[in-house]
Amino acid sequence: xxxxxxxxxxxxxxMFASEYGESTLSEKGSGEFDPSFVVTKIGSRVNRVVVxxxxxRIEGRDVANGSVIYQGQLRDPSGINYFSVGDYVSDSxxxxxxxxxxxxxxxxxxxxxxxxxxxxYQTDEGAIYTSLxxxxxxxxxxxxxASWLAKTSQSLMERMSTYLSSLDYDSNVESMAKSDLxxxxxxxxxASRNHYGDVDLEHYRLNVMQALDIAxxxxxxxxxxxxxxxxxxxxxxxDKEVEATDDLESVILDIITKLDQGDGVEFETILINAxxxxxxxxxxxxxxxxxxxxxxxxxxxxxxxRLV
Amino acid sequence: MSDDKYESHIxxxxxxxxxxxxxxxxxxxxxxxxxxxxxxxxALRSIIRRFQSxxxxxxxxxxxxxxxxxxKVALLSELAxxxxxxxxxxxVVSHNLREQTIRGEQKQIAFGLIEDNxxxxxxxxxxxxxxxxxxxxxxxxxxxxxxxGASVNEYQGRMSLNINQGARVAVLREGTRPVTQPGEPxxxxxxxxxxxxxxxGRVLSSRDDQIHRKDGSGSIDVVRGRIADETGTIGFLxxxxxxxxxxxxxxxxxxxxxxxxxxxxxxxGRTTKIESFHDANFAxxxxxxxxxxxxxxxxxxxxxxxxxxxxxxxWEKRSFTKDGEERHLWSGQIADPTGRCRMSAWQQLPIESxxxxxxxxxxxxxxxxxxxIPDITVDKADQVEILSSAPWxxxxxxxxxxxxVGLTDIVNSASRVGIETSGTVVSVREDSGIxxxxxECRRVTxxxxxxxxxxxxxxxxxxxxxxxxxxxxxxxxxxxxxxxxAALKLMNTTENKMAKAIENExxxxxxxxxxxxxxGRNLIVGGRTIIDDQGAMILADxxxxxxxxxxxxxxxxxxxxxxx
Numbered sequence: 001x002x003x004x005x006x007x008x009x010x011x012x013x014x015m016f017a018s019e020y021g022e023s024t025l026s027e028k029g030s031g032e033f034d035p036s037f038v039v040t041k042i043g044s045r046v047n048r049v050v051v052x053x054x055x056x057r058i059e060g061r062d063v064a065n066g067s068v069i070y071q072g073q074l075r076d077p078s079g080i081n082y083f084s085v086g087d088y089v090s091d092s093x094x095x096x097x098x099x100x101x102x103x104x105x106x107x108x109x110x111x112x113x114x115x116x117x118x119x120x121y122q123t124d125e126g127a128i129y130t131s132l133x134x135x136x137x138x139x140x141x142x143x144x145x146a147s148w149l150a151k152t153s154q155s156l157m158e159r160m161s162t163y164l165s166s167l168d169y170d171s172n173v174e175s176m177a178k179s180d181l182x183x184x185x186x187x188x189x190x191a192s193r194n195h196y197g198d199v200d201l202e203h204y205r206l207n208v209m210q211a212l213d214i215a216x217x218x219x220x221x222x223x224x225x226x227x228x229x230x231x232x233x234x235x236x237x238x239d240k241e242v243e244a245t246d247d248l249e250s251v252i253l254d255i256i257t258k259l260d261q262g263d264g265v266e267f268e269t270i271l272i273n274a275x276x277x278x279x280x281x282x283x284x285x286x287x288x289x290x291x292x293x294x295x296x297x298x299x300x301x302x303x304x305x306r307l308v
Numbered sequence: 309m310s311d312d313k314y315e316s317h318i319x320x321x322x323x324x325x326x327x328x329x330x331x332x333x334x335x336x337x338x339x340x341x342x343x344x345x346x347x348x349x350x351a352l353r354s355i356i357r358r359f360q361s362x363x364x365x366x367x368x369x370x371x372x373x374x375x376x377x378x379x380k381v382a383l384l385s386e387l388a389x390x391x392x393x394x395x396x397x398x399x400v401v402s403h404n405l406r407e408q409t410i411r412g413e414q415k416q417i418a419f420g421l422i423e424d425n426x427x428x429x430x431x432x433x434x435x436x437x438x439x440x441x442x443x444x445x446x447x448x449x450x451x452x453x454x455x456x457g458a459s460v461n462e463y464q465g466r467m468s469l470n471i472n473q474g475a476r477v478a479v480l481r482e483g484t485r486p487v488t489q490p491g492e493p494x495x496x497x498x499x500x501x502x503x504x505x506x507x508x509g510r511v512l513s514s515r516d517d518q519i520h521r522k523d524g525s526g527s528i529d530v531v532r533g534r535i536a537d538e539t540g541t542i543g544f545l546x547x548x549x550x551x552x553x554x555x556x557x558x559x560x561x562x563x564x565x566x567x568x569x570x571x572x573x574x575x576x577g578r579t580t581k582i583e584s585f586h587d588a589n590f591a592x593x594x595x596x597x598x599x600x601x602x603x604x605x606x607x608x609x610x611x612x613x614x615x616x617x618x619x620x621x622x623w624e625k626r627s628f629t630k631d632g633e634e635r636h637l638w639s640g641q642i643a644d645p646t647g648r649c650r651m652s653a654w655q656q657l658p659i660e661s662x663x664x665x666x667x668x669x670x671x672x673x674x675x676x677x678x679x680x681i682p683d684i685t686v687d688k689a690d691q692v693e694i695l696s697s698a699p700w701x702x703x704x705x706x707x708x709x710x711x712x713v714g715l716t717d718i719v720n721s722a723s724r725v726g727i728e729t730s731g732t733v734v735s736v737r738e739d740s741g742i743x744x745x746x747x748e749c750r751r752v753t754x755x756x757x758x759x760x761x762x763x764x765x766x767x768x769x770x771x772x773x774x775x776x777x778x779x780x781x782x783x784x785x786x787x788x789x790x791x792x793x794a795a796l797k798l799m800n801t802t803e804n805k806m807a808k809a810i811e812n813e814x815x816x817x818x819x820x821x822x823x824x825x826x827x828g829r830n831l832i833v834g835g836r837t838i839i840d841d842q843g844a845m846i847l848a849d850x851x852x853x854x855x856x857x858x859x860x861x862x863x864x865x866x867x868x869x870x871x872x
Contacts, residue, residue, distance in 0.1 A: 012780050143858065149862075
């Protein structure tokens with residue numbers, strides 16, 4: 001018999017920063033108390049996550065009404081999760097945030113695990129970011145971090161396998177209803193496939209491999225660059241640097257192409273986006289200048305860039 | 309471990325922080341890697357930050373990444389020209405595609421008309437033009453869609469809606485949701501908790517009954533019975549004459565489902581259409597009857613006409629006086645391999661305490677539940693048949709039998725006793741630790757006083773310990789209440805130590821210390837469950853952390869998914 005429609009607590013998924021951070025789709029029911037979800041590229045509908053990693057930054061920022069919002073980032077082997085702690089959190093989370101902020105200031109490495117609500121937001125320029133709102137968090141030791149890495153790997157492999165099995169069906173509810181997938185899974189998979197199109201899963205597999213290496217204490221293996229690059233190991237380091245800057249160039253051009261709504265894209269937006277993709281701000285700034293100088297991009301108004 | 313492997317990373321740090329000391333930087337990389345499992349490439353940013361903050365005062369140049377509020381409106385007229393990130397439900401009136409050259413690139417965009425107020429027929433509707441920059445393939449004329457993240461555009465006083473590339477379009481009407489047509493039969497297992505349905509099933513039982521009006525103004529003749537298909541059985545109550553014999557196959561259209569306690573029941577009234585149905589392949593009475601047999605795990609509060617085989621493990625007679633007459637009630641514990649519960653009988657059964665355990669088959673009994681534990685009520689002695697042996701492996705010690713059940717099954721089944729399950733701890737509630745209970749009713753007191761009507765003004769309370777958690781298996785969640793003994797054992801402490809810690813650190817810090825210990829870990833809990841509209845609650849008398857061995861888990865993942 002079907003259960004009554006009541007407000008149930010949404011389950012939390014163990015998720016790496018890469019899967020979550022690449023999401024650009026959210027879903028909110030029309031009812032007042034309907035939960036909202038972020039839909040990841042592989043079709044996980046996620047309202048709540050269990051994430052962990054190295055606390056890389058946590059900074060307070062004064063906002064208009066006199067309160068302070070803390071923003072921070074958490075790094076796991078796959079990338080960075082951004083989170084913010086506002087006024088609405090419980091006193092204990094707020095307290096802990098302030099403590100952590102002080103501890104981080106002193107240069108102490110801190111591993112964190114948090115249960116957090118998911119959220120997508122869009123800037124005025126249309127860029128979509130993911131963010132997390134911690135509900136409960138704690139400082140963990142290496143052993144628990146390792147368990148989290150292993151558990152999250154397991155969870156991601158499971159979801160990837162679900163995603164792959166859904167590819168045998170057309171991306172609509174009727175077709176997937178014929179599969180063994182649950183109603184909830186179908187909702188996420190249909191939404192993600194219609195929104196993201198074809199998805200390359202290879203880097204998720206690499207994330208899992210690296211996370212498992214770390215979980216097993218094999219830091220040597222995990223410290224190596226991603227295995228795909230091992231194929232070109234003979235390539236000199238110098239080449240790699242060139243590759244990296246090329247990479248940055250294409251990232252900047254990509255940012256401008258995607259975000260340009262007709263008037264160009266603002267300087268600050270480009271840098272934030274480049275930073276979010278792991279490039280240093282100063283390097284990105286330099287590159288942007290270079291692109292502007294050599295005529296790849298032009299500046300129709302001060303601080304606004306467009307492709308030529 | 310050679311230090312050379314850090315060289316390129318150290319260089320990167322030094323290029324950012326030229327004043328930093330090389331050895332200190334190297335020491336930092338070693339510390340991150342060896343003590344915190346963070347490989348150098350991941351530690352890089354943290355280390356740079358640290359050495360930077362050593363040098364320069366921090367400039368807080370947080371950019372304005374303030375999230376915007378989504379503006380949710382019902383009507384287009386509520387929108388202003390400057391609104392961005394708008395959410396609205398509209399009907400698509402027309403949809404045209406057009407090639408446009410945008411910044412030297414050929415791009416397809418879509419435009420047309422949308423109309424608000426899509427769900428009301430005959431209401432006043434406003435039409436706007438829209439442009440879809442996606443273009444989204446799911447916008448088709450005639451469909452009702454929800455647009456999220458659109459922005460308003462005003463040009464020479466005319467308003468239109470821009471569906472930007474970041475916007476999301478959800479189709480609300482147009483075949484995406486399978487709609488059950490009236491007259492389309494559904495399976496018994498799919499019956500909702502209430503509403504009108506159509507069903508094809510076979511009559512398993514039927515008997516005349518009377519319902520007495522509570523005000524004493526007479527009685528109504530009704531018919532009660534059970535009907536079944538291959539997915540399950542359900543009881544019915546007919547307020548109209550019902551002449552279909554046991555075994556006949558019928559189609560019922562417009563039956564109303566009402567849920568009594570946790571058990572749905574069909575009601576047939578004047579508007580219900582019942583007719584004979586022909587389907588040679590439909591399961592016969594014997595087969596359907598055999599699946600009517602329930603295990604303890606399947607018992608629901610309010611169920612009637614239940615058939616089950618159980619073992620009685622405890623049995624005693626109780627006497628009480630009602631209306632000046634002495635009456636007797638027999639009750640005790642029963643069990644089967646799926647769990648334990650209680651049973652009560654209003655007539656004496658031929659069972660002596662020396663015979664226990666005794667296996668019995670129960671027919672036509674009803675189920676009540678008290679605090680979530682099912683209690684089978686036997687009204688007449690002839691509902692009980694004593695079996696010479698149990699249909700399951702007789703060696704199981706049911707009295708102390710603990711059944712391992714997955715969390716999803718726990719949450720989706722009825723309340724059960726004697727189970728064990730596990731999940732990740734995703735929440736430690738703030739009222740975990742030491743609590744005060746009213747000595748009268750055992751309720752938790754607030755500000756030293758019991759809020760229960762029966763104990764108002766009584767301030768006597770007694771100290772108790774408990775943990776209130778939420779566990780989660782990535783599919784479902786359940787609340788867990790861990791009792792005093794299990795909680796102290798799990799936290800490896802004593803009541804006095806705990807009280808002292810709370811006194812020293814404060815309640816909030818103490819709860820945080822529980823979080824530090826439990827959050828994100830896998831917990832096995834054992835006890836009983838209460839499943840109701842509030843969700844699932846596990847009352848645990850046993851709790852332990854398990855599955856923490858990361859290397860083992862990692863090996864399992866490699867083996868299962870072939871990650872090497």
